Amino acid sequence: MFAKTLLVAMGGMALASPQDYPPTTVPVSTLSTVESGVLPYLPTQTPFTGLETIEGAIVYDGPVVEGFTGPGGNASIQNNNPAATYVAILPSTNFDNPTGSLITGSITGAANPNGTGVLFTVNFAGFPSDTLYGPFVYHVHNLPVSSDGNCTATMGHLDPTDRGEYHPCENIAPETCQAGDLAGKHGNITGTTFQVSYEELYLSTTPGSPYFFGDKSVVIHSSNTTRLTCANFTPVATNSTSTTGTGTTGTASATPSSYTGAAVKGGVPGMFVAVGAVLGSLIL
Numbered sequence: 001m002f003a004k005t006l007l008v009a010m011g012g013m014a015l016a017s018p019q020d021y022p023p024t025t026v027p028v029s030t031l032s033t034v035e036s037g038v039l040p041y042l043p044t045q046t047p048f049t050g051l052e053t054i055e056g057a058i059v060y061d062g063p064v065v066e067g068f069t070g071p072g073g074n075a076s077i078q079n080n081n082p083a084a085t086y087v088a089i090l091p092s093t094n095f096d097n098p099t100g101s102l103i104t105g106s107i108t109g110a111a112n113p114n115g116t117g118v119l120f121t122v123n124f125a126g127f128p129s130d131t132l133y134g135p136f137v138y139h140v141h142n143l144p145v146s147s148d149g150n151c152t153a154t155m156g157h158l159d160p161t162d163r164g165e166y167h168p169c170e171n172i173a174p175e176t177c178q179a180g181d182l183a184g185k186h187g188n189i190t191g192t193t194f195q196v197s198y199e200e201l202y203l204s205t206t207p208g209s210p211y212f213f214g215d216k217s218v219v220i221h222s223s224n225t226t227r228l229t230c231a232n233f234t235p236v237a238t239n240s241t242s243t244t245g246t247g248t249t250g251t252a253s254a255t256p257s258s259y260t261g262a263a264v265k266g267g268v269p270g271m272f273v274a275v276g277a278v279l280g281s282l283i284l
Ligand SMILES: [Cu+2]
Pocket: 138, 139, 140, 141, 157, 219, 220, 221, 284
């Protein structure tokens, strides 16, 4: 409720520019894994100044800074990934989507047979107007979706190098991006259906690795950072040969198809559009 209230409130005010971010006059501090990707540096004041967040994410785009990394430096290429496949199947009810268009589909990540990186297959459908609500982006988030389907519970992006998301990811230098920023590295979602496959070098199928995605979640956002829908990655049976992302093989199961009482679910289409227009393109 707080996040949504903040979002609505911001629609009616001028957006101030961050003044001192990233901070240059204080020692860099690394946040915990759960919080990394929300704010890459500890704020020096409470409440934060010049830095707004919605649903745990920075909402202002900073400038592109070539080669910018967090205190953890570049992400490392993930070698020796064990054979494993994980799929996240979107639930039949979207978490917070007032657009009237149900987003469905799945994303599958399988260890590259050569052990380096992960091969992802994305099959999403049902996106509403890109003009009104896009561009849509998606990320691997730090925590699983809660049992009630609440996408906010997934916190920020998987970000083992604590890069943060104030400065946009440069897709020509994916090692500098947040490991979980799949849209930043491989492209935003375009069109009503979205099907793409790619090799992602900076995620791991090794449980316990800071780059491991198999126990985490995927979140799809609209342009104003709203978390439209989300799903947990779950393991696909190791004897399965399917990596097509159809979500019909193996032992994978979808997150609960229905839920009630999501804490920040709400909003109306008119408000959604108005706020989205004000906020413009944002980093989620
Ligand atoms: Cu996200």
